[in-house]
Amino acid sequence: MKNVVIAVITCRRPEWLGRLLDGLLALKCDEDINPRILVVDNDASESSKDVVISRQQDGAIPVSYDVEKQQGIVFARNRCVELFHQMNGDYLVFIDDDEWPQQPDWLNRLVSAAGEFNVDVVTSHVISVGEPGTPEWAVDLIYGKNPYTHGQFIDVFYTNNLLLSRRMTEALTPCFDARFAMTGASDYHFALRAKQAGYQCVYIDAPVVEEFPASRASVKWFCRRGFRSGIGYTRSHVFEESYKTALLRCVALSGVRVLRGLAKLITGVVTNNKTTRVDGLFRLCSAAGTIAGLFGIQHEEYKVIHGK
Known part of the structure; x- marks a missing residue:
């Protein structure tokens, strides 16, 4: 029997949390999987407690x-x-509170892949759908086209659709670095540490769906996201590599991002395609953030809570 804990972090998004819990309680699990749902509320006022209590008797999953x-x-x-x-x-x-499994066998796929590929990390992609009123260009841009195929071994993973083995979490505890508390990128940093420790991650076809809030659908938000992601990348490598190695890596990547960003921006202007234009701006801001991170600049990601 495999004991599986599905962890959900939430903070003042009770409506979306309730939708996720309903989706998790509807999962169809194999007989050798013993699932349990864990909700950790990052709001001291316990604003999501009633949502959880109302569903504690709704299904066979505790x-x-x-x-x-x-x-x-x-x-x-x-x-x-x-x-x-x-x-x-x-x-x-791990699954985010603004998501839900696309298929009721989602958990079965993640768990079976860990055994099939003999890995400690399994991940899959996120399919974005727009909250009512969200423009299509923003929905198309947030995750872009999925570059991976089922069974592909990858180096980078995030906590929005992720399975981790106990062996790995015990070895790397504390898994997430407090220096990233409010800035984002703690999961990228964790993935970098996992790779350096020799743990492997496989990508499989087990998607979750995310509702992209209309409040994020602005050029300004994507530029900030690009800047923040660039900073997070740099800080992660500075923390885990020699400064010289991190410096060379980040300067080179910043140059690549500038070239790709300019190409996307020009293409978007010529073709009048807003998704491509904003993608170019995102990459340019990411390049700026990659350099800013070398000077210790930080950007707080979680000041504003989007969603409901």
Whole structure:
């Protein structure tokens, strides 16, 4: 029997959390999988508690609720890992509170892939759908075209659709670095550490669906996201590599991002394609953030909560 803990971090998005919990409670799990849902609320006022309680008797999958009062997604993620260990879980699965599984066998696919490919990390993609009123260009841009194929081994993964083995989380605890508490990129940094420690990640076809909020559908938001992602990339490598290696890596990547960004921007202007134009701006801002990170500049990602 495989004990699997599905971890959800939430903060003042009760409506979307309820939708996710309904989707998780509808999962069809194989007989050798023993699932449990864990919700960690990163709001000290416990604004999501009633949502969880209302669903604790709704299905065969147990639902637990916990609060991480220290503000910052890093602390909530590490609380999930800590509770997962206390629950004697074999696999920890992360999914965001603005998502839901596309298919009821989503969990089966992740767990079976860990055994089939003999890996400690399994991930899949996110399909974005727009909240009512969200322009298509923003929905098309947020994740872009999926570049991976089923069974492909990859180096980078994020916590929006992710399975981790107990062996790995115990070895790398604390998994998420407090220096990324409010800035984002703690999952990229964790993936870098995992790769350096020799753990492998496989991509499979087990997507989740995400509702992209209309409040994020602005050129300004995408530019900020690009700048923040560039900073997060640089800080991750500065923390884990020699400064010289990180410097050369980041300067080279910044140059590539500038060239690609200009190409996208010019193409978008010529073709009057807003998705391509904003993609170009995103890459240029990412290049700027990659250099800014070398000077210790940070950008707070989680000041504003989008969604409901």
